[in-house]
Amino acid sequence: MDFDDTWYPATHPSGAVLPAVLALAEVLPQQSKPSGMDLLLAFNVGIEVQGRLMRFSREASNIPKRFHPPAVVGTMGSAAATSKLLHMGSAQYREVLAIAASYSGAPMANAATQTKPLHIGNAARRGLEASYLALLGLEGNKNILDMKSGFGAFYTDYTPDMLLGLDSYRWVLEDQDVAIKRFPAHLGMHWVADAATALRMKLLEENLPVVKIKKVVLKVPDARYVKRPFPASEHEARHSFQFNTCTALVDGSISEESFSDLNLHRQEIRDLLEKVLIENPHDNHSNFDTMYCEVGVEMHTGETITERCNTFYGHWREPLSQYDLLKKFKANASTVLSMEAVQGIIDTVANLEKVTDCAVLSSYLQVKEKTN
């Protein structure tokens, strides 16, 4: 999930919803198989619910200190999407969300460990489970979304609002698009990657070798969770401002490979990590909308160079090109699917509105022996 889309306020919205609606579509009986439009609507409801819930807390706007957002709003999103696909009415829908709240939440401290991807996997399955339990008649607290001892338990400043009627309703996604990562690491790493890569270009232009760096100064938001001077594991490295800066300075780019054990423990990376200082400017908040990153180096020979990134490539203000988006999808999907299946998914998704039975998507998703 370190490669998942990322939203603002921070969560990974699709990962909790897409597997749940696809799994449900697969098991629904033939006469009620959802169309591509049904799937799209359910998926978007699942995304929307997450965006709305995060707007009920200011705490959710920053990198949270207690609960990992995909485990909180993700479960609710999966519940909302699957109950939509099951054509539930509003009374039953209320029970679904109440039950799903009892399946929500996981501590932030597990977010830079192998347990992190489990959070979003569990969110997907638990939301679906909540829908089925409501279908069986289970009831929860009907006011769960309005109570501090309900969904508010996950935030210190939860203040739910009435929503507008559907006639004047505007979807969150219309105003706030998602960011797409270029490499599998915490989103914040993309700011330091772009700044450090630009800085490395300047070093090359001026014939200044990386080994001659005396000091690296990083100006980043104060987020303990991604401040790790000497990451010991792949998962810690994916959540380290310092490691991502040093890798971009040494290699000129960051990829999945950068987090392999071999690359993690390279002497030149370790040497450079020793030279990194972190500063937290007061105007730089832990917030994916406004944060920035400045990387400055001082050379043993006296030169200083600084580069700043306000908006990385892939951020919602500077979206990936369709070409780069498909390139990412193909690279990831082809590790588990045949090239025919990868292309089939791309073609199906491009025409999803016109697909009459979305089970075709599941058929491509069967993990097979690669044929090429």
Place this chain on the structure above:
Amino acid sequence: MDFDDTWYPATHPSGAVLPAVLALAEVLPQQSKPSGMDLLLAFNVGIEVQGRLMRFSREASNIPKRFHPPAVVGTMGSAAATSKLLHMGSAQYREVLAIAASYSGAPMANAATQTKPLHIGNAARRGLEASYLALLGLEGNKNILDMKSGFGAFYTDYTPDMLLGLDSYRWVLEDQDVAIKRFPAHLGMHWVADAATALRMKLLEENLPVVKIKKVVLKVPDARYVKRPFPASEHEARHSFQFNTCTALVDGSISEESFSDLNLHRQEIRDLLEKVLIENPHDNHSNFDTMYCEVGVEMHTGETITERCNTFYGHWREPLSQYDLLKKFKANASTVLSMEAVQGIIDTVANLEKVTDCAVLSSYLQVKEKTN
């Protein structure tokens, strides 16, 4: 679970642990089937971990406002017990608890709904799942128990302590026994039940009929969660000071039947509910160790009678007799098991230390057609 044992600080300790260790014992291969002693040790470890964790927060000493304790410490207890039964070493045990933390927690607002029993069922299965995931090699945050963003996410005042070494270690259960409920309702209801039952005796002695009551004044702790003037469902009635007081005044006792739809909506109960006033004395805290209940009635004819309960029958300071404990077990268990199985379980548990293969317990637990 409204009939489960209750501890102080408040949780239902056995319900999350016993099903998990029994299920695990059942699937372990023949050559490593646990003995009765193994089962007892694992069970007690599961209880102990819950007691220890609740001592790391003062918030846990009162009826909590945000998270339902069995969903928080129960999951950890199930994880601890099952990993003990799987003979894990301390390094792996650390991972189990870290993973289990990501499976913990459910909002308090669902605690008086049908979703409440799901909390403890989920705690049992999730703790077991965490053990298996650690067995497969999954890792979480090794410091999860020491962090505010770890297990501390569930409390506002979490302050973990180092524990003493095993040589001088004293188990929580040695100092703090559990309460056993006499009827299936929130533990707090047992105080009002005993006070109101004693009061009804006095009314009878003095020939004062319940219908002539003008006013009922209840002095109980200020716990919104169990203040429900007109409960609409069985689950709400099990969590209503008012309803339990009125039932004990009208019927002289409370049993499972008291919460049936028929009894819930009786006119005489509804009439009496209209007359109940609640007061929250400052010295009466939401705390199962120190709380008390005083029921006072004023008659239309002018008389006033008051009864107070400091310790109900079944509380750890006034435990059920072995006879009453077995009576409760037989009454509950015989609704799903044959009398032979019920007696078999009683005999096995009485000699659990000497049982070589505790699978015998599971064999009794198969739900069968009743033979008598």
